[in-house]
Structure formats: structure tokens, C-alpha cells
């Protein structure tokens with residue numbers, strides 16, 4: 361398989377630098393081909409601006425989304441952007457590897473996402489109408505590929521636990537996992553987080569690599585997180601709120617994961633999936649009955 365590793369750390373002799381070398385060696389030893397985008401080493405330009413569209417009139421007002429679309433469609437994107445898009449097209453899996461800086465990814469990596477995910481490639485894909493809100497969240501240009509985060513954090517695991525002071529790690533990473541990876545179609549795996557990096561020593565580094573190695577060995581067999589598909593029936597379109605009968609009474613990031621009961625992934629009506637289509641019809645009938653009962657209640 362072909363794997364793209366996007367690495368964001370300025371120092372090759374860092375812990376992240378060591379982990380990068382481990383990741384590449386491990387994946388190659390398993391027979392995979394690995395492309396590495398080492399953003400600092402490449403001198404990656406982090407800011408999205410008018411220079412990203414090569415045929416732009418210098419005095420024209422810069423529109424980040426529309427200029428991006430024009431450049432993508434007409435082949436006038438800055439070469440560094442087009443090169444990274446080609447790496448993504450070739451990849452079967454993407455690994456984003458970075459230290460947690462201010463509860464998120466380093467700016468250089470955010471800039472990679474902002475520039476490489478051009479309008480028409482990372483977003484703005486598919487039909488946008490009152491009936492369909494684009495190919496995203498489970499569909500899109502990068503559908504069929506897998507993605508995983510490898511993150512290091514200075515804080516302890518308990519600081520990022522369900523009641524930890526920093527907030528739960530799944531919540532902090534949700535904008536990346538769901539907003540950046542699932543949005544353009546990736547199947548997203550549970551993130552791999554190495555905590556308390558200040559306490560690293562050779563023995564712990566060996567144990568860290570052992571655990572990470574197992575994650576890499578199962579990169580293509582681990583079931584992805586069951587994020588709900590936007591166009592699978594769980595969300596009303598165009599409002600895009602989760603239907604009230606799903607995760608009733610709950611709010612927050614967790615509701616976008618299908619739970620054991622009405623898992624959206626199980627009853628998406630797809631061609632040739634008559635059982636799924638039947639369940640979809642049942643649900644539609646139930647919605648109608650609920651809406652009628654609700655309207656009746658209001659009228660009384």
C-alpha cells in the first residue's frame with residue numbers, strides 16, 4: 361500500500377523526529393511505500409494567500425475560496441499545492457504526525473490543510489442543493505482512503521481524560537478527526553497519542569514504539585470510527601441537524617458517532633441493499649407519524 365506521512369516538527373533530533381523515522385522504517389518493513397512530507401524540512405509555506413493562484417491579476421480582490429477553486433479547476437495552482445494533492449491521490453492512507461501545540465496541530469500543518477485542501481478537492485465537492493449538501497462527511501475526493509493521527513503531548517493522559525482539566529482528548533481532536541479528515545471522505549482511525557513526553561527515556565521510547573508499531577501493523581485492518589455519514593439519512597437536509605430520535609437528549613461531539621442502537625452505517629440505503637432500503641422506508645414512515653403526532657399536539 362502507499363502511505364503519505366505528513367510530519368510537522370522543526371527538529372529532526374526531537375522525539376517526533378525519532379518517531380517519524382520509526383514510522384517510516386516500520387511501514388517499509390511491512391512492504392508499504394511511504395511518501396514523507398516533512399513540512400519544516402520542505403520549507404512549506406503555511407499561509408494561504410493570493411500567490412497560491414498563479415494566474416491571478418495582481419490588483420484583483422483576493423477571494424480565498426473562489427481563487428482556490430479557479431486555480432484548482434484551471435490548473436493554475438501553486439506547484440507545491442498540486443504536488444501535495446498528487447501525493448494524496450496516490451496514497452491509500454494518510455498519517456498526520458505532530459506535537460500537540462496549544463491544544464491543536466502546529467500552524468505549519470494547519471497551513472498544509474488550508475492550502476492543499478483546495479476548493480473542488482478538499483471541499484466544495486458534489487451537488488450543493490436543498491436536497492443534497494455536497495459530497496462530504498463520509499463522501500468526497502478522499503473517500504476510500506484511511507487516515508490516522510500520531511500526536512505527542514506534554515500533558516498526562518489523565519489531564520486529557522473524560523474529566524481532565526484540559527478537556528477529553530477526543531473532543532480536542534474532533535475538529536481534526538471529523539472536520540479535517542472525515543469531511544473530505546477519509547475513514548478515520550482512533551488517534552495514537554503519546555502523553556507526558558517530558559518523561560521519555562530509552563526504555564519508555566522502546567515501549568512507545570512497540571505500541572505504535574502495532575497500530576501501524578493494523579493500519580488497514582482496524583475498523584474506522586463509526587462517524588455518521590452526512591448523506592446516510594441521520595441528518596435532516598438542509599438543516600443538517602442530527603435527527604431528534606438519534607442520540608435523544610444528547611448533545612456534543614459524541615452524537616456524531618453512530619451508537620450501538622441505530623447505527624447509521626447499518627441502515628444506509630444503498631443500491632442492492634434492499635434490507636437497508638426497507639429500514640430506511642420504515643424510518644421515513646416513523647418520522648412522518650412522529651411529525652403528525654407532534655403537529656396534533658401543537659394544535660391542541
Ligand code: FAD
Nearest residue numbers: 374375376378459460461462463512513514515557560565
Ligand atoms: P522533545 O522535546 O524532542 O523530546 C521529549 C523527550 O523525549 C525529551 O526528554 C527527549 O530527550 C526524549 N527523547 C527524544 N527522542 C528520544 C529517543 N529517540 N529516545 C528516547 N528519548 C527521546 N502539550 C500539551 O499537552 N498540550 C498543549 O496544548 C501543548 N502546547 C504546546 C505549545 C507549544 C508552543 C510547545 C512548544 C509545546 C506545547 N506542549 C503542549 C508540549 C508539547 O506537546 C511537547 O513538548 C511535545 O509533544 C514533545 O514532542 P517533541 O518531539 O518536541 O519532544
